Amino acid sequence: MNQALLVAPVLIPLCSLVLALLLRNHLSLVRALSLGGTTLLLAVGIKLVWLAAGGTVLAGQVGGWQAPFGISLVIDRLSAVMIAISALIGLVTLLYGVARDSDTRVGRDFHLFVQGLLTGIGGAFITADIFNLYVWFEVLLIASFALMALGGGKRRLAGSMTYVALNLFATLIFLLSAGLVYGASGTLNMGELAVIMRSGEAPAGVTPALLLMLLSFAIKAALFPVFGWLPATYHVALTAVSAMFAGLLTKVGVYALIRLVTLLWPEYGLPHQLLLWVACATMLVGVLGAAAQTEVRRILSFHIVSQVGYMVLGLALATPLALAGAVFYLIHHIVVKANLFFIGGVAARICGSERLADMGGLYGRLPWLALLFAIPALSLAGIPPLSGFWAKFLLVKASLDAAAWWAAGIALLTGVFTLLSMNKIWNEAFLKAHPKGEAALQLSTKSRAAWLGMAGLALLTVLIGLGAGPLIDYAIAAAEQLGNPEAYLQPFSPAGGA
Amino acid sequence: MEWLAAITTGGLAGLGLWMLLDRNLKRVVLGVAVLGNAINLGVLTAGRFIGERAAFVEAGNSAAAANPLPQALVLTAIVIGFSLFIFALALLKRTRELHGDKTTDSVSAITEQPAPDWHAGEHEADGTGVEARR
Numbered sequence: 001m002n003q004a005l006l007v008a009p010v011l012i013p014l015c016s017l018v019l020a021l022l023l024r025n026h027l028s029l030v031r032a033l034s035l036g037g038t039t040l041l042l043a044v045g046i047k048l049v050w051l052a053a054g055g056t057v058l059a060g061q062v063g064g065w066q067a068p069f070g071i072s073l074v075i076d077r078l079s080a081v082m083i084a085i086s087a088l089i090g091l092v093t094l095l096y097g098v099a100r101d102s103d104t105r106v107g108r109d110f111h112l113f114v115q116g117l118l119t120g121i122g123g124a125f126i127t128a129d130i131f132n133l134y135v136w137f138e139v140l141l142i143a144s145f146a147l148m149a150l151g152g153g154k155r156r157l158a159g160s161m162t163y164v165a166l167n168l169f170a171t172l173i174f175l176l177s178a179g180l181v182y183g184a185s186g187t188l189n190m191g192e193l194a195v196i197m198r199s200g201e202a203p204a205g206v207t208p209a210l211l212l213m214l215l216s217f218a219i220k221a222a223l224f225p226v227f228g229w230l231p232a233t234y235h236v237a238l239t240a241v242s243a244m245f246a247g248l249l250t251k252v253g254v255y256a257l258i259r260l261v262t263l264l265w266p267e268y269g270l271p272h273q274l275l276l277w278v279a280c281a282t283m284l285v286g287v288l289g290a291a292a293q294t295e296v297r298r299i300l301s302f303h304i305v306s307q308v309g310y311m312v313l314g315l316a317l318a319t320p321l322a323l324a325g326a327v328f329y330l331i332h333h334i335v336v337k338a339n340l341f342f343i344g345g346v347a348a349r350i351c352g353s354e355r356l357a358d359m360g361g362l363y364g365r366l367p368w369l370a371l372l373f374a375i376p377a378l379s380l381a382g383i384p385p386l387s388g389f390w391a392k393f394l395l396v397k398a399s400l401d402a403a404a405w406w407a408a409g410i411a412l413l414t415g416v417f418t419l420l421s422m423n424k425i426w427n428e429a430f431l432k433a434h435p436k437g438e439a440a441l442q443l444s445t446k447s448r449a450a451w452l453g454m455a456g457l458a459l460l461t462v463l464i465g466l467g468a469g470p471l472i473d474y475a476i477a478a479a480e481q482l483g484n485p486e487a488y489l490q491p492f493s494p495a496g497g498a
Numbered sequence: 499m500e501w502l503a504a505i506t507t508g509g510l511a512g513l514g515l516w517m518l519l520d521r522n523l524k525r526v527v528l529g530v531a532v533l534g535n536a537i538n539l540g541v542l543t544a545g546r547f548i549g550e551r552a553a554f555v556e557a558g559n560s561a562a563a564a565n566p567l568p569q570a571l572v573l574t575a576i577v578i579g580f581s582l583f584i585f586a587l588a589l590l591k592r593t594r595e596l597h598g599d600k601t602t603d604s605v606s607a608i609t610e611q612p613a614p615d616w617h618a619g620e621h622e623a624d625g626t627g628v629e630a631r632r
Contacts, residue, residue, distance in 0.1 A: 131571055138578045145585055157593045158608035161523065164586050168530045169518065171582075172537050175575055179541025182568070236609055295613050354613045 009122030017115035034111035045084030052080035057487040067491040068189035072128035077478035092453035093244040116143030159236030166229040170219035180209035191488035194263040220253030224281040235297040239345030247338030262482040275316035282309030287417040296344040323479035325394030332387040336376040339457040361434035375458040381419035387464035503543040510536030534579040
């Protein structure tokens with residue numbers, strides 16, 4: 001049973017993908033398969049979180065080959081919650097997409113590629129092998145390329161071109177570093193690599209190769225100074241696609257950073273010092289970049305960059321509380337960010353444009369949409385009692401405990417600027433009258449499924465905020481597990497031996 | 499053998515990076531392919547491959563075989579890299595068909611244009627009528 005659960009995060013979306021591919025001529029079947037598969041994935045994710053919360057760590061070897069020769073899979077608390085939250089965002093993305101697919105071919109391809117993306121993301125969260133992680137990155141990358149270009153059009157293809165070239169480059173760096181790590185250390189298993197690094201007798205070439213790997217993850221996670229590809233491309237995709245990317249893609253990079261840094265450098269060291277500076281610069285540059293933008297999705301894209309800075313700040317401080325803050329932030333951010341993109345998309349459709357100057361009048365006509373926007377927007381800025389407040393609170397407290405008061409200051413300052421940005425969207429899109437008069441608003445009743453998904457995510461944001469206790473406990477336990485990764489190390493300990 | 503592979507890797511990587519930095523989109527895509535091949539060769543070399551030996555174990559003589567793992571890794575990487583390259587080529591072809599733009603600058607300029615009105619933006623359309631802000 002546990003072995004089946006271990007591979008389910010990959011197998012479920014993969015089976016949905018293959019079956020849907022076979023039945024591609026029947027849009028309704030493809031849609032049912034994709035929605036059903038993702039619901040099942042969400043159920044598995046919740047079950048995994050349930051198991052992980054009780055302290056169970058699922059671990060296994062693919063095909064029964066012993067570590068380090070076979071590929072190890074491990075699902076601990078962090079992996080479990082990431083799987084659950086990805087499935088949730090995938091499901092809401094599909095609901096939003098179903099409401100919007102007027103073009104049947106685009107609608108069908110959308111479902112296929114979302115399943116492909118979920119396969120890659122699921123694989124990246126369960127693997128404990130560096131080369132296998134590379135393969136999953138490629139799986140999610142090729143699906144994301146196709147999703148990015150989905151729908152076609154001059155602007156979208158131009159954006160895809162940039163996206164493809166820069167992401168391919170990042171992946172090549174990852175491949176190179178994986179090869180160099182293997183050449184220098186003789187292993188690709190994360191656990192064995194951790195044992196080598198922790199012994200203090202790592203061969204000379206390992207650390208530079210690993211730093212190169214961190215660089216490739218930094219590109220994926222859109223950290224300063226290598227974030228440029230994200231705000232240059234996210235605003236050209238279909239709304240559902242950019243929302244899913246905003247919620248999940250950079251966070252896979254952050255997950256990989258957290259996984260490797262906690263495994264390989266348990267003590268505060270050089271990578272942490274580097275990441276601390278990078279995190280602060282990322283927060284500030286992202287939020288200042290957003291201030292210069294005048295379109296909904298461009299503002300939100302820059303905020304992804306700045307928010308990723310917070311998570312990396314938690315990782316860089318390396319105290320248990322800071323790590324817990326990073327995990328909590330990760331969960332909160334995925335829910336909030338994806339939801340803001342969805343709501344921004346609905347608002348843009350109703351107003352006929354996503355340029356702030358040509359939007360307006362939503363508060364008068366659709367107060368519910370305004371409320372739906374206000375919840376994640378205030379949460380993103382860190383206003384109590386919403387989820388973002390607790391996330392920022394944990395990180396600021398951890399920074400002060402670690403005597404990094406300037407990092408705490410930058411985190412708070414970034415929060416203020418975030419609030420200003422959200423205020424800009426609120427004033428322009430919701431409060432002010434529509435420049436073409438109220439008649440220009442195009443209301444449609446077709447998008448009920450999308451509303452359901454957005455309301456669900458907003459409700460989750462409120463629930464995380466009001467009942468933060470259990471989730472904070474979970475995050476702290478997850479951080480403890482990251483600090484003491486027995487499941488990874490156990491096969492290589494002298495006494496254990498798998 | 500290793501020195502030859504190392505020099506080839508370095509040369510190809512330099513060539514690939516140089517092409518990546520070109521303004522011409524065609525060269526950028528080809529540059530990714532060249533750099534990818536350089537890195538494949540680099541991974542193979544870094545994994546202590548011994549040029550003239552195969553990765554087969556002969557009966558009674560296991561010392562003579564080359565390490566099969568880097569070969570397996572690179573085989574995987576070649577397959578993945580090839581498919582991604584094909585996708586990039588298809589994208590390049592479609593981009594050129596749609597607007598004949600051939601340089602990285604023109605591609606950036608198009609993505610930096612203000613968002614088109616919604617109905618033009620959501621489905622196949624070229625966003626004409628929206629002037630780029632200069």
